[in-house]
Amino acid sequence: MYSLRDKYAIAGIGCTAFSKNSGRTVRSLASEASLAAINDAGLKVADVDGFVSFNFNDSVPAISVATEIGVPDVRYANDFLSGGNAANMIVLTAAAVIEAGLAETVVCYRAMNGRSGFRLGGGRDLSAHGITQFTAPFGWITYPQAMAMWCRRHMIEYGTTAEQLGEIAVTFRGNAVDNPRAMQREPITLDDYMASRMIVDPFRMLDICLETDGACAVVVTKAERARDLRHKPVYIAGGAYGGGPNQGEDLFDALRWPDHSHNYAKYIADDLWRSAGMGPADIDMAQIYDCFTYSVLMQLEGLGFCKEGEGGSFIGGGRIARDGPLPLNTHGGLLSEGYIHGLNHVLEAVQQLRGDAGPRQVPGVETCLTTAGAMTCGSAMVLRS
Amino acid sequence: MSYAKPLPVPDVETRPFWDGCREGKLLLQRCTDCGHKRFPPTHFCPNCRSAGQEWVESSGHGRVFSWIVVRHPVPRDIYAGEVPYVVALVTLDEGVRIATNIIGCAPEAVTADMPVRVTFREATPEITLPLFEPAPAS
Numbered sequence: 001m002y003s004l005r006d007k008y009a010i011a012g013i014g015c016t017a018f019s020k021n022s023g024r025t026v027r028s029l030a031s032e033a034s035l036a037a038i039n040d041a042g043l044k045v046a047d048v049d050g051f052v053s054f055n056f057n058d059s060v061p062a063i064s065v066a067t068e069i070g071v072p073d074v075r076y077a078n079d080f081l082s083g084g085n086a087a088n089m090i091v092l093t094a095a096a097v098i099e100a101g102l103a104e105t106v107v108c109y110r111a112m113n114g115r116s117g118f119r120l121g122g123g124r125d126l127s128a129h130g131i132t133q134f135t136a137p138f139g140w141i142t143y144p145q146a147m148a149m150w151c152r153r154h155m156i157e158y159g160t161t162a163e164q165l166g167e168i169a170v171t172f173r174g175n176a177v178d179n180p181r182a183m184q185r186e187p188i189t190l191d192d193y194m195a196s197r198m199i200v201d202p203f204r205m206l207d208i209c210l211e212t213d214g215a216c217a218v219v220v221t222k223a224e225r226a227r228d229l230r231h232k233p234v235y236i237a238g239g240a241y242g243g244g245p246n247q248g249e250d251l252f253d254a255l256r257w258p259d260h261s262h263n264y265a266k267y268i269a270d271d272l273w274r275s276a277g278m279g280p281a282d283i284d285m286a287q288i289y290d291c292f293t294y295s296v297l298m299q300l301e302g303l304g305f306c307k308e309g310e311g312g313s314f315i316g317g318g319r320i321a322r323d324g325p326l327p328l329n330t331h332g333g334l335l336s337e338g339y340i341h342g343l344n345h346v347l348e349a350v351q352q353l354r355g356d357a358g359p360r361q362v363p364g365v366e367t368c369l370t371t372a373g374a375m376t377c378g379s380a381m382v383l384r385s
Numbered sequence: 386m387s388y389a390k391p392l393p394v395p396d397v398e399t400r401p402f403w404d405g406c407r408e409g410k411l412l413l414q415r416c417t418d419c420g421h422k423r424f425p426p427t428h429f430c431p432n433c434r435s436a437g438q439e440w441v442e443s444s445g446h447g448r449v450f451s452w453i454v455v456r457h458p459v460p461r462d463i464y465a466g467e468v469p470y471v472v473a474l475v476t477l478d479e480g481v482r483i484a485t486n487i488i489g490c491a492p493e494a495v496t497a498d499m500p501v502r503v504t505f506r507e508a509t510p511e512i513t514l515p516l517f518e519p520a521p522a523s
Contacts (some may be wrong), residue, residue: 124392126389126390126392127391127394128389128392128394129396130391130396131425132391133393133395133399134393134395134483134484135484136391137390137391137392137393137462137508137512137514138472138484138485138514139390139455139467139470139472139486140453140484140487141391142459142470144453144470145453145459148453149451149452149472149474150451151451152451152452152453153450153451156451156497196455197457198454198456198457199456199457200453200454200455200456200457200494201453201454201455201456201469202453226493236387248429255424255425255474255482255483255484256482260451327478357486361477375442
């Protein structure tokens with residue numbers, strides 16, 4: 001269990017513009033976001049000595065970013081071969097690295113040309129090796145196709161409806177209207193959602209997140225050091241990373257997963273809440289990993305905000321709206337802000353906890369949950385001001 | 386005309402499965418120590434860690450666990466002529482789960498727990514795919 005409650009903090013955040021065609025190298029995007037986060041913290045490049053990132057063979061190594069921005073002394077640099085499941089894990093890893101004395105101030109980033117460059121699940125590989133030989137030959141290739149199979153199970157088990165998924169898409173889009181970073185800022189209605197093109201039944205176009213060129217970065221350092229820096233520190237109260245048995249051979253593979261109506265969240269919930277010394281009732285708002293609308297339901301259920309199977313009704317009635325009792329994805333999420341593989345959720349959490357989110361600021365926020373991952377493996381954190 | 390869709394590349398662990406499909410048999414691994422049946426193929430038994438294993442023929446019957454209907458083709462040039470098609474997870478009577486296509490009925494006719502049975506379709510001289518079609522309850 002994560003045992004460093006409130007000992008580490010996020011002291012700075014930074015990002016590039018989010019677009020469909022950056023016209024830039026991924027390395028330059030990573031460098032821009034990292035520099036912005038270092039500046040935001042009020043630090044100099046020479047104050048940073050660690051880098052942690054994750055990628056799907058679609059990004060650049062941490063050492064290349066440290067090299068481009070001229071870090072004089074790189075004590076720790078590591079790249080995880082991971083998907084969105086790692087977006088909170090890398091922040092927890094930064095704290096662990098500093099606790100171990102391997103570095104003092106660590107930049108965590110995710111950078112990709114996710115639309116103009118390498119598109120996840122493009123399916124161009126006609127030779128299906130490894131576990132993929134049991135999926136791709138049946139035309140089961142993309143992540144929307146993978147997750148739709150999970151969503152169907154929730155519909156079978158619990159009667160979850162398209163309208164309930166639509167409520168999530170409409171709510172998050174409404175939040176993006178007030179977010180200048182967001183790629184999709186036109187409000188939508190439930191009718192728009194229902195009329196959007198069926199991509200892979202049960203998923204419509206508006207169930208599926210954006211593809212994005214861009215980068216996000218955060219700076220992690222000791223809490224007492226963060227207190228001397230420019231912004232009010234955002235403390236890492238707790239966190240967890242993992243999943244259940246039978247997580248499979250890669251992120252796509254869930255052939256042996258017991259039932260796709262729940263995901264990693266139920267397996268990390270106990271560790272998460274115990275590490276933070278909190279429970280769902282202590283959470284003021286949450287940024288939930290929403291590569292698809294459906295993944296939000298499994299995480300709310302798995303982490304104990306409602307009972308298993310009740311996510312669809314739980315999110316109704318304005319509960320997750322910005323002025324509701326549990327505001328979710330106040331930046332618009334992966335569905336409407338952009339897909340920086342979940343690290344953009346951490347940026348939004350920090351802005352909200354600083355009281356720095358402008359027109360989309362939720363008043364009086366002291367705790368924010370962030371999650372990362374949708375399927376058999378994921379990570380989550382409780383952040384607090 | 387050459388086969389345009391992704392093809393399995395058998396390896397040392399999976400070759401017996403694909404050889405079986407070519408011969409019209411759906412084969413599963415069975416642990417020779419604890420009897421646990423497993424799919425997809427692995428070297429060790431996840432139940433007892435034994436490396437002892439043999440291949441046994443499945444009944445070929447199962448039920449639809451979950452399914453999707455692909456309507457937007459990805460990649461377009463490969464699947465434009467295939468949509469709509471059904472990808473399903475089928476739980477075989479032996480208890481293991483396999484990904485496949487459901488053929489022989491309209492996509493809208495697929496339902497949860499629908500009984501299905503295996504039917505083989507040759508893709509190339511080397512590779513035959515195990516697909517499933519509606520079946521009377523087994």
